[in-house]
Each structure stands twice: as structure tokens, then as C-alpha cells.
Amino acid sequence: MSETALRPEIVQTPRGAQDFGIVEKPLTVFERLYNQAWLRKTFLIAVLLVVWELYARHLDNPLLVPTFTDTITAWWEGIASGVLPDRAWTSLQVLAIGFSTGVVLAFILTVLAITTRIGTDFLETMTAMFNPLPAIALLPLALIWFGLGVGSLVFVLVHSVLWAVALNTHAGFRGVSQTLRMVGRNYGLSGLSLVLKILIPAAFPSILAGLKIGWAFAWRTLIAAELVFGVASGKGGLGWYIFESKNELDIPEVFAGLLTIIMIGLLVENVVFRTIEIRTVRRWGMQN
Amino acid sequence: MLDTTNAPPPLLDVRGVTLQYKTRDHLVTATYRVDFSVQRSDRFILLGPSGCGKSTLLKAVGGYMAPTEGEIQLKGQRITRPGPDRMMVFQEFDQLLPWKTVRQNVVFALQTSGKLKGRAADEKAMQYIEKVHLARFADAYPHTLSGGMKQRVAIARGMAMEPDILLMDEPFAALDALTRQRMQEELLMLWDDTKFTVLFVTHSIPEAVRIGNRILLLSPHPGQVKAEINSLPPNTDRSVVAALEARIHGMLFADRVEEDEHV
Incomplete structure (x- = not known):
């Protein structure tokens, strides 16, 4: 029992911070700049552009690889003459129709899927069959059914959006905790009101991820489809712009078209979706 | 066992309730012919070891599942589905x-259930948020709160609805010991304030004795009523409390010799 000797107790008062040196030290200017993700990314893009410019000058063949400055000039001329904005606008209009139709259909399918068992089976079978099917593969069929024009484009767009969004939304709904569902039912919610007021916000991270994937699929599909038959009643989109410019061997314009596609993609991803994310899932602490 | 002499009609009446649910390959009987009744302003505790069906019983009172046998009545009305007159925590x-x-x-709870609208809902909400001392955090999102604060919000939400009965399913079980004790004290203070009726599920004997005024003891597999006893008023002498806790422990685990009961 008395093998350990009785030790004295120790009681101390913590000293004030002014008694010792550094507790917090501000980071250096370089460290702080390097912590900015956008600055690092801008730097990377600048490096890539310099490499491009140098390589193109070294190659000296504008038919294969125009220089960055040529591309930017062609892009600026396209913007100034109003051709590029016009083409981009045409593409975006078709995209909006196809994307929203796809999202609405996906919503109907997933609501059926979580309210009825046969709806679940239907959604699972359909997504298993059609999700791996590239939208472009449906284009010949679309042309026969809807002819040259917006109808065919919308058809392939709906196909590319629908399954990705439905799959993610359904997974999101199923992932909503039993507790939250019970809370909703406690307030007297059921059926569609439970879906709208509890399940959709609770599954919003998955739904948003689905919308992002759907948007990317749709944008790719649209440009590719336009390259095949872009012109409808005399108004073509960005894909058609690229196709036309290639035929005229105006390669800087082809590059300007691609640049516009990339820029719109970046804009939607980094402005539209980022803003939605910051205002919703991040604010709610559902995603970091 | 049940004292029915000159008692008013019960607020909640559970009569011969057998509850069964299906798992992947079993039909489980959670409770077998359970009887009890809760009077207005009761702090009624369902106490028992895990597997006694106390949470299932609470879900049935909440209207989330229907009894296979027997009946549950709230104010003489048979319970068929969940509703805002029985708020769950x-x-x-x-x-x-x-x-x-x-x-x-x-x-949102007040508005969705159709209890109150607009400014009235807002005022009622703030009134109860102040009661649980969270006025400073009224505009904070839940992910910025600690576990204890979240449970306080859930309690405020349940109480703001002013339900006929508040159903609490081990609301303090996931909290650390110090916070749990504070929450128990706060719950009792809130009860002193409004004298709400609460049906409280726990597996902790000290918690049952501290919070409840009436305790239903359930035996496990399937849950059956073992006893229904009165608890002690707050600030009872520690030794008397300890004696009651020991008595409950003896009743719950009489058939088992060695039982590791963690509180």
C-alpha cells in the first residue's frame, strides 16, 4: 500500500501572454499570397499560355497551332463583330431548354421512385439502361424523329441530363436520415409536401452534384451535336461556328470558338454553381 | 398495481399494446401487452435495458407504427399517424x-403544422428559444452549435408547439456527463415553468429518478411491464435517492446475477 511515497500537490497560476515572446505571428506576404488558391491557379494558367505562345512561334504554322496572341485577336474580333456572342447565345438558349426539361423529368421520376416501389424499379432499370448510352449515339435517331433543328438537340440534351440528375437526386433522397423524415412527418407532412420541404433541402448536396454533372454532360453533348448538324433555320451555335471556321481554314477562329466554350464552362462552374454552393450547402454546414 | 381510484381520465392511455416489426429475416416482438396511462403534467419515464422496446413504444405513441394488438389513445382519440399534438425530441x-x-x-415547425403564422410564430419561437437560453444563437445555423445546444433547440421546438404530450427518446444520451446533468436540471426548471406533460425514454436509472415523477420499468425481449413506481421529488436526500435507485436496479436485474450497468 505505502510503496509510493506521498507526493506534494502542485497548484500553478498561468502567466499572462505578455510575459513570453511570440504567441501568434503574422505570415509573410509571400506565404499569404501562396495561400490564395485563385492566385496559384492564375499563375499556372499564365505559365501554360506562355508555353503555348512560345511553342506556336517556334512551330510557325498557324494552320496547325496559331499563337495565343492570334487566338485572342480572333476572339476579340469575334466578340466585337457580335458573331461569337450571338453564337454563344444560340447555344445557351438550346441548352437552357434541354437542361430544364431534363431536370423537370428527373424530378418527376425521382418523386415517383421514392413514393412507390414500382417507381423505384422503373428508375433503376431506366438509369441502368440509358446512363451508359452516349447521347451522341442517339443523334441519328433524333434526326429521323425530329429532323434537323432544335428538337433533335433538345432530345439528346434531355437524354444526357436526365439520368445523371435522376441518379444523384435519388441517391440523395435515400441518404436522408430517418430522423429528419420522422421530424417532417411529426409536423404532419407527407407525400409531395415532405419531398419539397424536407427531402429536397436535406438531399441538396447530392442534387447539386447531379446538376453539375448534368450541366457538364449537356454542354459537351450540345457542342458535339452542333458540330454534326449545328445549323437550324440559319442560326448556328458555337459548335457550328467551329465547324464553319475549320472549313474556311481560319484556325485562330476555331481556337477562339474553343476558348469561348471553355470560358463559358468555367463561368458556370465557378460563378453560378459556386455561388449556389456558398449560399446553400456550405452555409448550412453540409459541405466544406 | 394501477391506482385508478378517483383519478381523472388519463391524457394518454396505452392498453394491451403489442408491437412487432420486421427485420430482414425475423419478425421481432418489441413489446408484449404493455399497459400504462399518463396523466396531465406527468413526467412519465419508460425505463429498461436495451431491447425492452421502450423506444419502439415511444414511436408507436408518436404514430410512426401501429400496434399489432391493443390500442393507444390520446385524449380519448385513437392514434393512427404522426401529428404535431405529440412532438418528438x-x-x-x-x-x-x-x-x-x-x-x-x-x-418552420409552428408554420408547417399550421399552428401559428407570421409574426405570431416568430414571437412564440423566440419566447421558447429564450427559455432554453439560446437567444444569442437565434440566427445561427445548427452546424455551428454544440451537441447540448442542438438538443436545447430541439426541446425549444417541441415545447413551442405546445403539444398535448412531449415525447423524448433518450434526448441526453449522446451528451457528455456534465452537459447531461445540466440539461436534466434545465428540463426540470422548464417543467416548473409550464408543467408540460412528457413521456421520457431512458436506460439510465439515475436519470429516471431525477427527471420522472412516475417510472415504468420494462423487462427485455420482449418488453413487458415489470413495475410502475413513483419517483422522488427533486432535492430529496441523497441516501433516499440511492435507495430507490438500488431498488429499481434490483427489480430490473433480479433475474440476472452480474450485470454491468453503465449510467
Whole structure:
């Protein structure tokens, strides 16, 4: 029992911070700049552009690889003459129709899927069959059914959006905790009101991820489809712009078209979706 | 066992309730012919070891599942589905809607159930948020709160609805010991304030004795009523409390010699 000797107790008062040196030290200017993700990314893009410019000058063949400055000039001329904005606008209009139709259909399918068992089976079978099917593969069929024009484009767009969004939304709904569902039912919610007021916000991270994937699929599909038959009643989109410019061997314009596609993609991803994310899932602490 | 002499009609009446649910390959009987009744302003505790069906019983009172046998009546009306007259407070911290602030969570409950609208809902919500000492956090989102604060919001939400009965499913079980003790004291103070009726599920004997005024003891597999006893008023002498706890422990675990009971 008395093998350990009785030790004295120790009681101390913590000293004030002014008694010792550094507790917090501000980071250096370089460290702080390097912590900015956008600055690092801008730097990377600048490096890539310099490499491009140098390589193109070294190659000296504008038919294969125009220089960055040529591309930017062609892009600026396209913007100034109003051709590029016009083409981009045409593409975006078709995209909006196809994307929203796809999202609405996906919503109907997933609501059926979580309210009825046969709806679940239907959604699972359909997504298993059609999700791996590239939208472009449906284009010949679309042309026969809807002819040259917006109808065919919308058809392939709906196909590319629908399954990705439905799959993610359904997974999101199923992932909503039993507790939250019970809370909703406690307030007297059921059926569609439970879906709208509890399940959709609770599954919003998955739904948003689905919308992002759907948007990317749709944008790719649209440009590719336009390259095949872009012109409808005399108004073509960005894909058609690229196709036309290639035929005229105006390669800087082809590059300007691609640049516009990339820029719109970046804009939607980094402005539209980022803003939605910051205002919703991040604010709610559902995603970091 | 049940004292029915000159008692008023019970608020909640559970009569011969057998509850069964299906798992993947079994039909489980959670409770077998359970009887009890709760009077207005009771702090009624369902106490028992895990597997005694106390949470299932609470879900049945909540209207989330129908008894296979027997009947549950609230104010003489048979319970068939969930409703805002029986507000649930769950054990899980994720019971708050993460996309709404503390205030919005309470207001949403009031509005969605059709209890109150607009400014009236807002005022009622703030009144109860103040009661649980969270006025400073009224506009904070749930993910910025601690576990104890989230449970307080859930309690405020349940109380703001002013239900006939508040159903609490081990609301303090996931909290650390110090916070749990504070929450128990606060719950009793809130009860002193409004004398609400609460049906409280726990597996902790000290918690049951501290919070309840009436305790239903359930035996496990399936849950059957072992006893229904009176608890002690707050500030009873420690030795008397300890004696009651020991007595309950003896009743619950009489058939088992060695039982590791962790509180």
C-alpha cells in the first residue's frame, strides 16, 4: 500500500501572454499570397499560355497551332463583330431548354421512385439502361424523329441530363436520415409536401452534384451535336461556328470558338454553381 | 398495481399494446401487452435495458407504427399517424433541419403544422428559444452549435408547439456527463415553468429518478411491464435517492446475477 511515497500537490497560476515572446505571428506576404488558391491557379494558367505562345512561334504554322496572341485577336474580333456572342447565345438558349426539361423529368421520376416501389424499379432499370448510352449515339435517331433543328438537340440534351440528375437526386433522397423524415412527418407532412420541404433541402448536396454533372454532360453533348448538324433555320451555335471556321481554314477562329466554350464552362462552374454552393450547402454546414 | 381510484381520465392511455416489426429475416416482438396511462403534467419515464422496446413504444405513441394488438389513445382519440399534438425530441443531433437557423427551425415547425403564422410564430419561437437560453444563437445555423445546444433547440421546438404530450427518446444520451446533468436540471426548471406533460425514454436509472415523477420499468425481449413506481421529488436526500435507485436496479436485474450497468 505505502510503496509510493506521498507526493506534494502542485497548484500553478498561468502567466499572462505578455510575459513570453511570440504567441501568434503574422505570415509573410509571400506565404499569404501562396495561400490564395485563385492566385496559384492564375499563375499556372499564365505559365501554360506562355508555353503555348512560345511553342506556336517556334512551330510557325498557324494552320496547325496559331499563337495565343492570334487566338485572342480572333476572339476579340469575334466578340466585337457580335458573331461569337450571338453564337454563344444560340447555344445557351438550346441548352437552357434541354437542361430544364431534363431536370423537370428527373424530378418527376425521382418523386415517383421514392413514393412507390414500382417507381423505384422503373428508375433503376431506366438509369441502368440509358446512363451508359452516349447521347451522341442517339443523334441519328433524333434526326429521323425530329429532323434537323432544335428538337433533335433538345432530345439528346434531355437524354444526357436526365439520368445523371435522376441518379444523384435519388441517391440523395435515400441518404436522408430517418430522423429528419420522422421530424417532417411529426409536423404532419407527407407525400409531395415532405419531398419539397424536407427531402429536397436535406438531399441538396447530392442534387447539386447531379446538376453539375448534368450541366457538364449537356454542354459537351450540345457542342458535339452542333458540330454534326449545328445549323437550324440559319442560326448556328458555337459548335457550328467551329465547324464553319475549320472549313474556311481560319484556325485562330476555331481556337477562339474553343476558348469561348471553355470560358463559358468555367463561368458556370465557378460563378453560378459556386455561388449556389456558398449560399446553400456550405452555409448550412453540409459541405466544406 | 394501477391506482385508478378517483383519478381523472388519463391524457394518454396505452392498453394491451403489442408491437412487432420486421427485420430482414425475423419478425421481432418489441413489446408484449404493455399497459400504462399518463396523466396531465406527468413526467412519465419508460425505463429498461436495451431491447425492452421502450423506444419502439415511444414511436408507436408518436404514430410512426401501429400496434399489432391493443390500442393507444390520446385524449380519448385513437392514434393512427404522426401529428404535431405529440412532438418528438430525438436522441440524434441531426434532428434539426441544417438548412434553417435556430429561429427558423422553431418557426418552420409552428408554420408547417399550421399552428401559428407570421409574426405570431416568430414571437412564440423566440419566447421558447429564450427559455432554453439560446437567444444569442437565434440566427445561427445548427452546424455551428454544440451537441447540448442542438438538443436545447430541439426541446425549444417541441415545447413551442405546445403539444398535448412531449415525447423524448433518450434526448441526453449522446451528451457528455456534465452537459447531461445540466440539461436534466434545465428540463426540470422548464417543467416548473409550464408543467408540460412528457413521456421520457431512458436506460439510465439515475436519470429516471431525477427527471420522472412516475417510472415504468420494462423487462427485455420482449418488453413487458415489470413495475410502475413513483419517483422522488427533486432535492430529496441523497441516501433516499440511492435507495430507490438500488431498488429499481434490483427489480430490473433480479433475474440476472452480474450485470454491468453503465449510467
